[in-house]
Amino acid sequence: MNRLSSADRPDRPYDIVLFGATGFVGTLTAEYLAAHAPEGLRWAIAGRSEDKLRALRERLPGGTRIGVLKADVAEPGSLRELAEHARVVATTVGPYVTYGEELVAACAETGADYLDLSGEPEFVDLMYVRHDARARETGARLVHACGFDSVPHDLGVYFTVRQLPEGVPLSVDGYVTTDAAFSGGTFASALNQFARGRQMLAAARDRARHEPRPVGRRASAPTGAPRFAPEVGAWALPLPTIDAQIVRRSAQALERYGPDFRYREYAAVRRLPVALGGVATVGALFAAAQLPPARRWLSDRLKPGEGPGPEKRAKSWFSVRFVGEGGGRRVYTEVAGGDPGYGETAKIFAESALSLAFDDLPPTAGQVTTAVAMGDALTERLRRAGITFRVAADR
Secondary structure, three states, X not given: OOOOOHHHOOOOOEEXXXXXXXXXXXXXXXXXXXXXXXXXXXXXXXXXXXXHHHHHHHHOOOHHHOEEEEOOOOOHHHHHHHHHOEEEEEEOOOOHHHHOHHHHHHHHHHOOEEEEOOOOHHHHHHHHHHHHHHHHHHOOEEEOOOEOOEHHHHHHHHHHHOOOOOOOOEEEEEEEEEEOOOOHHHHHHHHHHHOOHHHHHHHHHHHHHHOOOOOOOEEEOOOOOOEEEOOOOEEEEEOOOOHHHHHHHHHHHXXXXXXXXXXXXXXXXXXXXXHHHHHHHHHHHHHHHOOHHHHHHHHHHOOOOOOOOHHHHHHOEEEEEEEEEXXXXXEEEEEEEOOOOOXXXXXXXXXXXXXXXXXXXXXXOEEOOHHHHHHHXXXXXXXXXXXXXXXXXXX
């Protein structure tokens, strides 16, 4: 479809507005944008507290050129005004199922491009049903999961598929290894998802009723079984994240993934006792999240706005290894980088916003994935920013 790109909205005073800039990940993103802003970037930081925003601006390089906008999720009018001022709105304010919809609605209505860090399947499905159609009418691109969830996985599979033959059935397995800590915001989102299993399933079913399926093609993301994976020399444990759903939607939208595509995602764990301990921990958190007193107690252990310090982040890293097969070929690829939850998430998030604002991208609108909206351009941006995309072996 034909659509206006965000560059065709010169009347808007800001190229990018970062909402939630004074939170933990928001501050890291603001610092990255300030340090890597291209010449002439018009951008602003936004949030509830003007005092905190101005204090943050004073700490940022070139802060005098950064705008400050006061906006609150409890005041939909302020979010509408924020969206009207921006070509691209990037928000870190979650849990998104609780605080996110009004901003999505404002962007869909005004034609502003929207990005978030949501790893919440329920929220993404609800936003598709409620706002995709309007966003297609106005030309807004609604891009969820623009951090470690789920860009390395989505673009990693996209990169892997491009190493394989065209027009044949393809399968890709992803194996995730990390050494990192997570913040209070991430922990709160995870607990919230664990407690909303029925709502999440209902939202997925509602989306399935509304979403058209590709004609003559199939894309699936089944949950794999725990197993030892000799191809990576580790125990493979299915990951209950949004990544596989995002990859499946990219495969549904892009014919390059072939007529029959399958993706599975695992955590790769070298030692069996560690693998078993991880399964037990996730199970215990899931059970505790069903009980409000236990959920509140857990929430108090690590509160939103808190996160790992600079020393821990500097030592953190991630690697996602992919094994792709099709047309008689097998390829091994890898996407790797530093601290996945915060340093690299801020980098990925900021580069995604810059890509939407300035890159020559395919014409898309509505709810789209990063691979569909920004594929090659964002991959190249992330490579230049220090994230590895490489072919490890091909046979």
